[in-house]
Amino acid sequence: MTFAIRTSGLTKRYDDVAAVDGLDLEVECGALYGFLGPNGAGKTTTIRMALGLIHATSGAVEVLGERVSTDRGPLERVGALVEEPAFYRYLSGRRNLEYFARAGGRGEGTRRRLARVDACLAQVGLIHAADKRVKAYSQGMRQRLGIGLALLGEPELLMLDEPTNGLDPTGMREMRQILRALADGGTTVFVSSHLLAEVEAMCDRVGVMAQGRIVAEGPPGTLRGAADRVRIEVDDVKAARAVVERTPDVSVVSASGDGSGVLQVMLAGVLTPGALNAALVAAGIQVNALVPERDTLEDVFLHLVEGIDVPR
């Protein structure tokens, strides 16, 4: 099977610190893959190696079945946004796309790109500003122009590093819709992000990176399940705590208040918030609110790395 991206033992060391540490990553063709991790996890370094911008210390990376190196660069069939977009500020948006199209030479790929300039500008909603200098663009417009540039070559694989940076909520939703539509059309989309909600809202598959390694991988729902917290407001914290401690598959995270107050618990295994509620009510406790707490990436991340021995 050909993978869109496949790394084996990919490592990048800066002096003694491994930014990427023996990474084995497989991204199937056609997936919308979320590459999640806190800042400094090694996501950008991985993407830069997959694009032939930086040398791997060891290991290999294949993109669309071909080995990538700094001598060859990526394939024509890859579109990318690496960290923030960058353009020639003294040129208009349209000219920027034309120049990047021509930079590859005079072959078929260039002709195809030049013919698509206006279509790409329209796709990212910049056709009205196409002739303005990039200097005058807002951050959101530059971000969208960056996506337009990545789409110019009708790529089979899109590698986007934090594509929703600098976008307002409407822009973020539009971006997700664009990426979803591309993935549904058969393009493999590889998106890095540090926002769990964003990745969960659009991706088919998620890999979580921390300290240079993949610490979890799978459909987005499975990650959240690993750390399910519930906030319960009751009239008698002490009694509620006693009930929770008797019940299997649940543990108290924190309790506050004497008498009426708030209890925070962590669910594990098969216990559902509903079953916990029933147990509390059966014990004669009044439950005023029972709210599943959405975990931040930090929580999921911390939970994920707890059980793993990561040398520092």
Added chain:
Amino acid sequence: MFRVEIGKALRRWRTWLLAAALAGVPVLIVIAVKASPPQPQAAEDAPPFLLQIVRNGLFAPLTGLAVVQPFFMSLAIGLFAGDAIAGEAQSGTLRYLLVRPVRRVRLLVAKYLSAMTLTGALLVGVILAGLLAGGVVFGFGPLPTLSGTTLSTWEALVRVIGSGAYILVAASGITAVGLFISTLTDSGPGAIVATVIVAIASQVIDQIPNLHTLHPYVPTHGWLGFTGLFRFPVDWSGMRAGLTVSAVYTIAFMILAIWNFRRRDITS
């Protein structure tokens, strides 16, 4: 890639500003000489070229080239070669060029050729402006050589153009040095300044008599060799030395630039 580079440069204000500054030099000289012609009794103080302009407009482009070469040329090479990679790295566009993809060696070669072409275009601008201003104000005529013989108007024109061509080729070495400097840093202005400093320092060293043992090895050695075209018979020795030095520097520093650029991690 080469055409893209030229196109980009032509859409920058600074390119045109530099071209205007360079082309303005021979025009200014013509105006200055016309406004206060050198007096015969001051002949010993005045540079020989300036004294001749009054009689012959052909001296204007030649004087323009000679005046422009030490500083403005160095500045142009700084802007075109020093900024070539470093400037792209600073603006972040370097990574987008490389993922387009453009191979690194190809990018460097295109940058080198476009830097040379743009420098050449500036020199053409100096010659044309000088011919125009000098021709209109003083007219053309046969040109006396430094050896006391006389060149016909056409022969003199050919030698003026030859001087420009020599100045350009002699600048190829320092252009390669600038390109190498450009691969060392992600700061455009830093690379520009470093290149200009190297070019000027090299010329200064070449002028200090006490350092004569170094002279044959500095990258700008022989820059003034084009004056040999205005002797009779033509004195090729200065130009031969200049061409040798620039060929060696071009080859050596292009190899260094390619080596360094290929091994580098692009983190800009």
